Amino acid sequence: MLFSQRGRQAVKLSAVSAFLLSSLLGSLAKADYGLNFQTPVTGVARDIYDLHMLIFWICVAIFVGVFGVMFYSIFKHRKSKNYTPATFSHSTSVEVIWTVIPFLILVGMAIPATTVLIKMEDTTKSDLTIKITGYQWKWGYDYMDGSDISFYSTLSTPRTQIDQFNADTATEIGENYLLETDKALIVPSGRKVRALITANDVIHAWWIPAFGTKKDAIPGYINELWFNVDVGKEGVYRGNCAELCGKDHAYMPIVVQVVTGAEFDQWTAGGGQFNAQGFAKLSDSNEAPVVKEAVINEAVVTEATAAAVNTNAPVIETAESQGSSDLAESVVEAVIPAAQASEASMQDLLASGEKVYITQCAACHQATGSGMPGVFPAITASPIATGPTEPHIDIVLNGKPGTTMAAFRSRLSDDDLAAVVTYQRNALGNSVGDVVQAADVAAKR
Amino acid sequence: MSNANTAHDHHDDHDHPMPTGFKRWFMSTNHKDIGTLYLIFSLSMLMLGGAFALVIRAELFQPGLQFIDPHFFNQMTTVHALVMVFGAVMPGFVGFANWMLPLMVGAPDMALPRMNNWSFWILPFAFLILILSFFVPGGAPASGWTLYAPLTIQGGMSVDMAIVAIHMMGISSIMGAINVIVTVLNMRAPGMTLMKMPMFVWTWLITAFLLIAVMPVFAGAVTMLLTDRHFGTAFFNPAGGGDPVLYQHIFWFFGHPEVYIMILPAFGIISHIIPTFARKPLFGYSSMVFATAAIAFLSFIVWAHHMFTVGMPLQGELFFMYATMLISVPTGVKVFNWVTTMWRGSMTFETPMLFSIGVVFLFTLGGLSGLMLAITPADFQYHDTYFVVAHFHYVLFSGAVMAMMGGAYFWLPKWTGHMYNEKLGKIHFWLTAISFNVTFFPQHFLGLAGMPRRYADYNPIFTEFNQWSSIGAFCLGLSQLLFIYIIVATVRGGKKATAQVWDEPEGLEWTVPSPAPFHTFDTPPTLK
Numbered sequence: 022m023l024f025s026q027r028g029r030q031a032v033k034l035s036a037v038s039a040f041l042l043s044s045l046l047g048s049l050a051k052a053d054y055g056l057n058f059q060t061p062v063t064g065v066a067r068d069i070y071d072l073h074m075l076i077f078w079i080c081v082a083i084f085v086g087v088f089g090v091m092f093y094s095i096f097k098h099r100k101s102k103n104y105t106p107a108t109f110s111h112s113t114s115v116e117v118i119w120t121v122i123p124f125l126i127l128v129g130m131a132i133p134a135t136t137v138l139i140k141m142e143d144t145t146k147s148d149l150t151i152k153i154t155g156y157q158w159k160w161g162y163d164y165m166d167g168s169d170i171s172f173y174s175t176l177s178t179p180r181t182q183i184d185q186f187n188a189d190t191a192t193e194i195g196e197n198y199l200l201e202t203d204k205a206l207i208v209p210s211g212r213k214v215r216a217l218i219t220a221n222d223v224i225h226a227w228w229i230p231a232f233g234t235k236k237d238a239i240p241g242y243i244n245e246l247w248f249n250v251d252v253g254k255e256g257v258y259r260g261n262c263a264e265l266c267g268k269d270h271a272y273m274p275i276v277v278q279v280v281t282g283a284e285f286d287q288w289t290a291g292g293g294q295f296n297a298q299g300f301a302k303l304s305d306s307n308e309a310p311v312v313k314e315a316v317i318n319e320a321v322v323t324e325a326t327a328a329a330v331n332t333n334a335p336v337i338e339t340a341e342s343q344g345s346s347d348l349a350e351s352v353v354e355a356v357i358p359a360a361q362a363s364e365a366s367m368q369d370l371l372a373s374g375e376k377v378y379i380t381q382c383a384a385c386h387q388a389t390g391s392g393m394p395g396v397f398p399a400i401t402a403s404p405i406a407t408g409p410t411e412p413h414i415d416i417v418l419n420g421k422p423g424t425t426m427a428a429f430r431s432r433l434s435d436d437d438l439a440a441v442v443t444y445q446r447n448a449l450g451n452s453v454g455d456v457v458q459a460a461d462v463a464a465k466r
Numbered sequence: 467m468s469n470a471n472t473a474h475d476h477h478d479d480h481d482h483p484m485p486t487g488f489k490r491w492f493m494s495t496n497h498k499d500i501g502t503l504y505l506i507f508s509l510s511m512l513m514l515g516g517a518f519a520l521v522i523r524a525e526l527f528q529p530g531l532q533f534i535d536p537h538f539f540n541q542m543t544t545v546h547a548l549v550m551v552f553g554a555v556m557p558g559f560v561g562f563a564n565w566m567l568p569l570m571v572g573a574p575d576m577a578l579p580r581m582n583n584w585s586f587w588i589l590p591f592a593f594l595i596l597i598l599s600f601f602v603p604g605g606a607p608a609s610g611w612t613l614y615a616p617l618t619i620q621g622g623m624s625v626d627m628a629i630v631a632i633h634m635m636g637i638s639s640i641m642g643a644i645n646v647i648v649t650v651l652n653m654r655a656p657g658m659t660l661m662k663m664p665m666f667v668w669t670w671l672i673t674a675f676l677l678i679a680v681m682p683v684f685a686g687a688v689t690m691l692l693t694d695r696h697f698g699t700a701f702f703n704p705a706g707g708g709d710p711v712l713y714q715h716i717f718w719f720f721g722h723p724e725v726y727i728m729i730l731p732a733f734g735i736i737s738h739i740i741p742t743f744a745r746k747p748l749f750g751y752s753s754m755v756f757a758t759a760a761i762a763f764l765s766f767i768v769w770a771h772h773m774f775t776v777g778m779p780l781q782g783e784l785f786f787m788y789a790t791m792l793i794s795v796p797t798g799v800k801v802f803n804w805v806t807t808m809w810r811g812s813m814t815f816e817t818p819m820l821f822s823i824g825v826v827f828l829f830t831l832g833g834l835s836g837l838m839l840a841i842t843p844a845d846f847q848y849h850d851t852y853f854v855v856a857h858f859h860y861v862l863f864s865g866a867v868m869a870m871m872g873g874a875y876f877w878l879p880k881w882t883g884h885m886y887n888e889k890l891g892k893i894h895f896w897l898t899a900i901s902f903n904v905t906f907f908p909q910h911f912l913g914l915a916g917m918p919r920r921y922a923d924y925n926p927i928f929t930e931f932n933q934w935s936s937i938g939a940f941c942l943g944l945s946q947l948l949f950i951y952i953i954v955a956t957v958r959g960g961k962k963a964t965a966q967v968w969d970e971p972e973g974l975e976w977t978v979p980s981p982a983p984f985h986t987f988d989t990p991p992t993l994k
Contacts, residue, residue: 055915069847072841073847076841076844090805094805094809098813099813104813106810106812107809109746116750119798119799120798131791138780138787139780141843186531194530196926198926224617228850235775235849239777242704242776265850268537
């Protein structure tokens, strides 16, 4: 042939081994980088892990067998060793054997796989049901068993860690980077938790690797999954959205805190309070230390509570803002007539509006209000945010169908909606000068 | 190109003088020129799609956002896939079909030469529209190449441009497929019965039927998307009573056979290369044909294994798991046949053979991870992670693309009349194979450890494997510049190739001179 193979054996051998080594390269890396599934903490996850390892070793055996033969042939049956080629071209018996044997191997794989699958899909006899809703880009959780606990869970990693474009303004990436939220889903160990999963806008997927659960959250559908975390495995488990859902797909993690059954009962009885780290607040000793957090928590009230509190909420809001914000100190002394006592001042609305804006709006419209041209409209100088108030309140309440703009009707209280609309009209480069009150929002509902 | 001493040219000299310039390349009805155009187009798209991939890998080199925002990242993953699937792999195989099918069946040209011209010239405009979508407000489509609703219903006008581009690519593919079927069924040399056809012809014939069956399905899906977006229908929009999962079912009814559209011709190519360099006939020819047909049939009944997590009923999940596992039987038959073809051969390891062995080895690795993915309970964990990304790059890059590279080296001497530089070819193979593994092998671990795909950013625990992957990707990309250099150098000159090129290869293409004259087989050859 064109090139003699002789005298090049050493070069070729080293090339071949480099090739094989490159295949194994990953496994030589440090073990703590995670080469396999995360440690399972539910029965189903353990079954999946065992199944995965069984199939893996069968595949390794097939691979080694087939390529053992191939590489033996490559090293023995070569022209450079003057091997005379055989002339056979078919053998019915061999063909039948290597059709039937793989089929039998497959049957051997299918049996345990079927058993595990049937177990996974059995959502009956659950002790607790939680509704999980995917939003762009956060998760909503509703406890369905009468405790009326309901909250949203958003990424808590600071923007300065994420934006590494400019080394001067960026901060160091933390340990739980992109795997931390302002509020964890709290579930008990040793109880069968059933989740009903849906979405509000596009398709998401709820995934906790250690639980062996992943299910799509699809608007218009209610999917089911279940998990039962082993007693003794209480702790924090982290997962991700696993279905492309737009720009911030990578920024809507899932954090689950598993507590004991007794602790869970205590938590639900206490109305589902969270501490500053976003985990279950179980007793006074676990009190949230930072006042600021309490205000942020206030931004996400349960729907039921929100409705109940609505009428007098502005007073509470005003009081809190004055108590916690320096801005309040500089409020120009104004005699508020008794009739308007429930109305919030511009400064108060701007202060709480900014917080709502950052958590609810900034992912798309950006912290500066500039939006992303062609994708997310700017708030700055936008016709809606600088025009009459009615259409502005309307789009925030009801969203814009067919776009990423969500309806915040059920996500935010009247106070928060009033605050964020006022903020958008009087900050971010806008200065319309008008003030939207909770009552204005309530009138539009 | 007109060698006066060949019988084939005698006819052209007074009948069809070879056109030149614009007329030759833009108005060509010659299967060889159109094949060349397809191959050049495919290679350019491979480079463009590769450039998009390098943007992705650059951003993923470290956690945090260093270069691009997540919206642009999503555009990159989407357009990388669309360009690679519809621009690089599919037209690449059509290029091989155009060049080789008439030569292999002893036909003077493709059956429908004018349609052949049209089906090529649609493609550059389709991709022009797709690429121009980067410059409209909101940028290119960012919803993944699967264009899942309702995310695409939110998208900007780039989605509409992508839909138009997909329609054009679909029309091109369907016309190409019709041409292949008509040529193969009607224009074989006398005596070439179906079961005497070369394997590449067989695999392309079956691929062409797959194309005709599923491209219209995809066209339907994106058209429904278009009407949902603009004409108030609600096929997929839940707000109007539509069903987002319906889109996925329709898409994957196209999408899974599409996977085999991209791999069956690759099987065909290496079924020519391995016997040539093993100096031994292909083992189990008829079982190869039946295995190909079986894979094609099964490809229609496994689509929902791409969507196990959407919440199908248990019975559905079981059916699609069993059907998917079954595909490994005919695929296994093919692998065993190739290995047995090598067994007791007299092998040499020129570049095409190296690529073919690489394909058998690495494609099988991807096939076995595919078998793992078929196991539904485990798939719930693998789904939408980097494990899947690793899997489909093993079957698509080290399956389809490396088979095309092997095929290019195998037939380049026939196309150009020159031998390529063997030493450079081997270097190209080893660079490609090693950097490919450095890029994609660590992604298996990333996926198992819990890194979802289509993520612009990740927890620092995944950093090390991502860095290996990014380094590998840049090496892989740069190695392909060597491929281009080798091709250009071979076109320009080099050792003259004989008609046979290799050691007694089988097939009619080796009976015509190298380079193959502009017109071949004006009179049908007689089969031995």
